Amino acid sequence: MKSPILPFSTTAPAIKDLVEPFLASKSRTLGPSSRLTVLSYRQTLARFTKAFGHRGPASLTPAEIASYWQGLVTRKGEPLAPATANRVLATLSAFMSWVADQGIAERNPVNGLSKLRLPDRDPGAMSEATRQEVLDR
Numbered sequence: 001m002k003s004p005i006l007p008f009s010t011t012a013p014a015i016k017d018l019v020e021p022f023l024a025s026k027s028r029t030l031g032p033s034s035r036l037t038v039l040s041y042r043q044t045l046a047r048f049t050k051a052f053g054h055r056g057p058a059s060l061t062p063a064e065i066a067s068y069w070q071g072l073v074t075r076k077g078e079p080l081a082p083a084t085a086n087r088v089l090a091t092l093s094a095f096m097s098w099v100a101d102q103g104i105a106e107r108n109p110v111n112g113l114s115k116l117r118l119p120d121r122d123p124g125a126m127s128e129a130t131r132q133e134v135l136d137r
Helices: 015-030 032-052 062-070 082-101 128-136
Strands: none
Touching: 015 032, 015 082, 032 062, 032 082, 062 082
């Protein structure tokens, strides 16, 4: 276990105070090509911080995370697409795992939540060129 981010603090930091150190860590770990990934993390965690930013990460329960995640909607008020919801869950899991690795929380409350099943993709129509290539074989 690593030493906490704020080793001289007597109380656990709030979630809002952990986002930037997490993003900096991800940026270092993922390297120069991580700009868009870190931006995506930042946007997801900004929304998460609005809901839970004042709380310490150890106080979050799996039920609260599940309720938050399942209640996320688009700007138009529609449920998130399954792929988007899964990306949010992956971000929250990465953040909370990092928090636990820092010794700030004992567990990751996201563990145990299952990703949404993605709909089967329609293969779409075959292009005329591909169709002809198959017929020519």
